[in-house]
Amino acid sequence: MTSRDSLAEYRRKRDFSRTPEPEGGPGDEGRESRYVVQLHDASTRHFDFRLEVDGVLKSWAIPKGPSTDPHDKRLAVPTEDHPLEYRDFEGVIDGEQYGTGTVLVWDSGTYRNLSERHGKRIPFATALADGHASFWLDGRKLHGGFALTRIRPEAWLLVKKDDEYASRAGTPEPSRAKSVRSHRTLKQIAADAKAGRKGRKRSGGAHWHGSRS
Ligand code: MN
Secondary structure, eight states, rough: OOOOOOOHHHHHHTTTTTSSEEEEEEEESSOOEEEEEEESSSSSEEEEEEEEEEEEEEEEEEETTTOTTTTOOEEEEEEEEEEEGGGGOEEEEOTTSSSSSEEEEEEEEEEEEEEEEEEOOOOHHHHHHHHHEEEEEEESSOOOEEEEEEETTTEEEEEOOOSOOOOOTOOOOGGOOOOTTTTOOOOOOHHHHHHHHHHHHHTTOOOOSSSSO
């Protein structure tokens, strides 16, 4: 399966003439592996944890968000692969679109694969296919080792490794969380989107989000 094919479900669920989300072009390979954690104020507020793997963002919805406490096992529900450009997406998904609600870039950075089997490093995609992947995050908020483990086809657990970045701080507080991209809260992003929509109606096409800085 190519990385373009793996975005079929993502595209099928969306009408790109109606949503500001990226449609996703061919994967740009040969770069550092990135990750993003988006706070998504949908019908049920959750965090979307996305790791760049083979040209797409492998994705999990984490109801409680990632924890810095190794004692916390955070349920992570796999969702469809997203295009790489999605890691920059912040804004409001309107009306009756799939995934309606405000999206805030809660954390972003790079990660390193630490997955091993029988003492030997294995490719990250292989580790995920086998249901157990270890990695090191260098992000704005998250740091250190983490593991994702599949316990059922539709349920994984995200757990912090016990290292120098482990702490009892644990859980992020969504309502006060600020974007690492724009320093805005969910509330401010929603308000800006509302203002932007009005602006667009007047000016016929102002684009305020998804700026490629
Ligand atoms: Mn989501």
